[in-house]
Amino acid sequence: MSALYIHIPFCKTRCNYCDFYKSTSCDNVERYVEALFREMDYQRDFLRMHPVKTLYFGGGTPSLLAPAYLQRIKERAAEMWDLTQLEEVTVEINPDDATDEYLDDLSRIGVNRISFGVQSFIDRDLRFMGRRHTAAQAVDAIGRARNRGFDNISVDLIFGIPGMSLMEWEGNILKALMLGVQHISAYHLTIADDTVFGRMAASGELVPVDEEVSEEQYMRCHQMLTEVGFEHYEISNYALGRQRRSQHNMSYWNGDLYLGLGPSAHSYTGSKRIMVVNDLEKYIAGAGTRNIYGTELLSSSDTYNEFIMTSLRTSDGIQRDRMAAKFGFKGLLYFEYTAERLVDEGLLVMEDNAYKIPPEKFIISNSIISDLFYIEA
Numbered sequence: 001m002s003a004l005y006i007h008i009p010f011c012k013t014r015c016n017y018c019d020f021y022k023s024t025s026c027d028n029v030e031r032y033v034e035a036l037f038r039e040m041d042y043q044r045d046f047l048r049m050h051p052v053k054t055l056y057f058g059g060g061t062p063s064l065l066a067p068a069y070l071q072r073i074k075e076r077a078a079e080m081w082d083l084t085q086l087e088e089v090t091v092e093i094n095p096d097d098a099t100d101e102y103l104d105d106l107s108r109i110g111v112n113r114i115s116f117g118v119q120s121f122i123d124r125d126l127r128f129m130g131r132r133h134t135a136a137q138a139v140d141a142i143g144r145a146r147n148r149g150f151d152n153i154s155v156d157l158i159f160g161i162p163g164m165s166l167m168e169w170e171g172n173i174l175k176a177l178m179l180g181v182q183h184i185s186a187y188h189l190t191i192a193d194d195t196v197f198g199r200m201a202a203s204g205e206l207v208p209v210d211e212e213v214s215e216e217q218y219m220r221c222h223q224m225l226t227e228v229g230f231e232h233y234e235i236s237n238y239a240l241g242r243q244r245r246s247q248h249n250m251s252y253w254n255g256d257l258y259l260g261l262g263p264s265a266h267s268y269t270g271s272k273r274i275m276v277v278n279d280l281e282k283y284i285a286g287a288g289t290r291n292i293y294g295t296e297l298l299s300s301s302d303t304y305n306e307f308i309m310t311s312l313r314t315s316d317g318i319q320r321d322r323m324a325a326k327f328g329f330k331g332l333l334y335f336e337y338t339a340e341r342l343v344d345e346g347l348l349v350m351e352d353n354a355y356k357i358p359p360e361k362f363i364i365s366n367s368i369i370s371d372l373f374y375i376e377a
């Protein structure tokens, strides 16, 4: 089984923290979709013999595209690849795009999972981050989606926002719970160099929150959501039951085959990673040829380290039998040797024949994971 990602590289405005690739002009939508079809043709063999289990429209802002475009893209994908076993079709939506008509159209074309870029239910924070929707629009959008029959709704929330108190963060989580969503992605605000926030931080106008504040908000989210039955199944992700996990993102973390189409998208085969050019004009000019791709061949130590990293991000952890099947008994022995100290220190636990980072230690997962990497001499 495999996963298919389609990047929609358009946004109406640029959020102050965002360094994803996108264009703020929608003039090129038709040319973009034609280029996407050329890329699909070019990549026709990539998923041959691998039925697609999940389809994900991400961005950018996929909800800027009329549903008719999404439908055409899905139909074209079905001509190229085996979509008969498709289980999950996700669209990322900006709350102010979610009209009843739009949601009904999505439902008609087979979308069964919605991911709302809410970020906060506090207007002050939405304005600060440069989001174009209001808290009331976010509440309204989620209610509409539920009323239109969607029962797999995810919201993105951001913590670690300067000026947001712990109580306000708790209020955001509570609001999402009261709105009856089935999935929450909780991310820390990132301050990347080439963004408005990056420049504000460089000039001293924006001061990132202290580490203790971040940890307190992270842990509070973990406590509140797990207390009401959400599974903390990945560092930043919570689902109401296993079947409400993002199946698409699980494919990434499980190291399954995936194909990403559109500017800045990535694909993965197990032995190589392919990156599409991060520029819309270059993409449109080169789609359908090899000129838009960069390729990274993965050595066996890259593959091993990647497996450690992606598996330990999830609550399923590193299953011993999967590790042995992938890297042999020697690989498993090496891992267990390096893991011993971390187990003694309580940073890794062994459960159900798998090594896991306890969810309350997810926040320091980067340092735990890097201690387990294989470094070639």
Ligand code: SF4
Pocket: 010, 011, 013, 014, 015, 018, 019, 020, 022, 059, 060, 061, 094, 117
């Ligand atoms: S809507 Fe999303 S992709 Fe677009 S600028 Fe904002 S954060 Fe970035």
